[in-house]
Amino acid sequence: MPSIVDAAWVEANDPVVIDVRESWAYDALGHVPGAVNVPFETIRSGERGAGDMLPDRADWIAQMRAAGLRTDRDLVAYDDDHGVFAARLLVTALLFGHPPDRLHLLDGDFSAWQRDWPVSEECPSPDSTDYDPDPPVATPLIGRAGVRSAVENDVTIVDTRTREEFDDGHIPGAIHLDWRDLVDDETRGVRAPEEIRAVLADRDIALDDRIVLYCNTARRISHTYLVLCEMGAADVAFYEGSLTDWEAAGERIE
Numbered sequence: 001m002p003s004i005v006d007a008a009w010v011e012a013n014d015p016v017v018i019d020v021r022e023s024w025a026y027d028a029l030g031h032v033p034g035a036v037n038v039p040f041e042t043i044r045s046g047e048r049g050a051g052d053m054l055p056d057r058a059d060w061i062a063q064m065r066a067a068g069l070r071t072d073r074d075l076v077a078y079d080d081d082h083g084v085f086a087a088r089l090l091v092t093a094l095l096f097g098h099p100p101d102r103l104h105l106l107d108g109d110f111s112a113w114q115r116d117w118p119v120s121e122e123c124p125s126p127d128s129t130d131y132d133p134d135p136p137v138a139t140p141l142i143g144r145a146g147v148r149s150a151v152e153n154d155v156t157i158v159d160t161r162t163r164e165e166f167d168d169g170h171i172p173g174a175i176h177l178d179w180r181d182l183v184d185d186e187t188r189g190v191r192a193p194e195e196i197r198a199v200l201a202d203r204d205i206a207l208d209d210r211i212v213l214y215c216n217t218a219r220r221i222s223h224t225y226l227v228l229c230e231m232g233a234a235d236v237a238f239y240e241g242s243l244t245d246w247e248a249a250g251e252r253i254e
């Protein structure tokens with residue numbers, strides 16, 4: 001399973017570190033020493049229809065080779081938005097076959113990092129690799145038919161958008177859990193486990209139940225997915241098409 005790691009872990013473990021901020025921020029504001037820049041917009045397709053926001057596999061592989069990634073290397077990603085963009089990169093890596101236990105979200109974003117840790121302006125040039133992970137045997141992906149069946153069978157469906165978006169219309173029976181509810185505004189990382197457990201209990205979300213996640217285009221659920229994995233959730237399904245796909249197909253909204 002992917003995990004969430006702190007700055008000390010990054011310092012101690014020599015992972016491949018990817019910064020998904022825009023390149024001007026990476027260049028002008030500095031970055032985690034050794035981090036390679038892979039801007040978020042370069043890993044989103046947006047052109048492959050409502051059900052798939054993943055980049056072209058060949059493009060992804062080329063980017064990861066240039067970043068120096070290998071299947072036997074740990075990959076840490078960060079952004080400056082409490083981890084939500086970095087989480088999407090990590091889920092992309094998971095779906096393309098990087099070993100799940102080698103995927104890590106930096107707990108706290110760049111703003112949090114630079115409070116206590118050094119920042120660099122040097123751009124690393126890693127040796128290119130022959131990275132080519134095998135497609136995963138199983139993924140957390142769930143399609144529209146699976147979500148329809150989840151609605152019919154009272155499976156826990158979680159909407160990670162804002163309250164306003166949720167009130168405007170959501171998948172029938174969904175529970176509202178804004179992804180930001182699991183984030184600590186001060187540390188800019190995930191909240192303490194006991195706080196997360198309290199939030200989940202308040203929403204009636206049980207970690208040992210099957211949980212189906214959706215948002216608009218599978219960015220925000222990427223963060224919630226990683227947090228739930230970290231909390232030991234047993235069975236989390238990831239609706240890549242999310243509400244964009246659901247609405248495009250004319251499915252029922254309540």
Ligand SMILES: O=S(=O)([O-])[S-]
Binds near residue numbers: 161216218220221
């Ligand atoms: O985060 S999002 O995919 O709903 S825009």
